[in-house]
Amino acid sequence: MIIISDINEMQRLADEHRAGGRRIGFVPTMGFLHEGHLDLLRLARRASDIVVLSIFVNPTQFAAGEDLDRYPRDFERDCTLAESTGCDIVFAPKAAQMYPEGDASWVHVDQLGSSLEGASRPTHFRGVTTVVTKLFHIVRPHLSVFGQKDAQQAAIIRRMTRDLHFGIDIVIAPIRREPDGLAMSSRNTYLSDQDRREALALSHALQLARQKYDNGERRTAELRSTLLDELQRSGAVDLDYAAIVHPDTFEPAGEMITGRVLIAIAARVGKTRLIDNMTLGEKAIDS
Ligand code: AMP
Numbered sequence: 001m002i003i004i005s006d007i008n009e010m011q012r013l014a015d016e017h018r019a020g021g022r023r024i025g026f027v028p029t030m031g032f033l034h035e036g037h038l039d040l041l042r043l044a045r046r047a048s049d050i051v052v053l054s055i056f057v058n059p060t061q062f063a064a065g066e067d068l069d070r071y072p073r074d075f076e077r078d079c080t081l082a083e084s085t086g087c088d089i090v091f092a093p094k095a096a097q098m099y100p101e102g103d104a105s106w107v108h109v110d111q112l113g114s115s116l117e118g119a120s121r122p123t124h125f126r127g128v129t130t131v132v133t134k135l136f137h138i139v140r141p142h143l144s145v146f147g148q149k150d151a152q153q154a155a156i157i158r159r160m161t162r163d164l165h166f167g168i169d170i171v172i173a174p175i176r177r178e179p180d181g182l183a184m185s186s187r188n189t190y191l192s193d194q195d196r197r198e199a200l201a202l203s204h205a206l207q208l209a210r211q212k213y214d215n216g217e218r219r220t221a222e223l224r225s226t227l228l229d230e231l232q233r234s235g236a237v238d239l240d241y242a243a244i245v246h247p248d249t250f251e252p253a254g255e256m257i258t259g260r261v262l263i264a265i266a267a268r269v270g271k272t273r274l275i276d277n278m279t280l281g282e283k284a285i286d287s
Contacts, residue, residue: 061127
């Protein structure tokens, strides 16, 4: 496995692999890897000849006052874990090269990014779509793997890739959870023991809603009440949103659930903001 930080060098190598007819699979991350990230790498490994992992804590997707400065980092450990999955290249660029002096270009996806995460973090998705565009132009992948954990982000990247004719296959991997149900996240490291126990309210609420759905409940309002009751009962989480939406458009679901829907939750547990989601209906991605 090789480690590259220079953008031009990464582009040269990507061109070489493409010219040699090798398929490049790409997994963009902010590092501090966990099993969820490794699942993405394993998926890329199975589907490509060359696997590239990027590790870049992207400043433009953090708003002032968010956790950019204290975001967890452990580059050596990340490299060891990545190598264990058969990763070929770790690309870890410097912010100053990714955003050169005088940089004034942004990539923005309308509509999809205005609700839920976009409403709570108004500049977040613009930072994500811009950095992913830059990374796509540097790594030049044939395929890129994202996690359903960030469902709205995955939908936005898919839309951007289609609208802007990137010619890259976007693959979405299911959410990897801890044995007790908590969705894995680099930010879980912020949780105190008490926060960690309280954070289970998110996945419990989603599981309860799924049980009701499996038992035949199709009224959106009822399912949403189940979520809210469970989250309120736990008392410890400060809810940002709990929404039932169409999984591709992120428009609110109708009164009755007919096709697939996504239940998305964001909440603060202690000082940590967590997100989780679950798909209901046919071909649920996380069933
Ligand atoms: P991050 O490093 O948090 O920016 O995440 C990098 C990629 O890993 C994104 O596509 C995430 O959606 C994905 N990811 C993060 N957590 C999980 C998880 N628990 N299961 C599956 N994918 C995940």
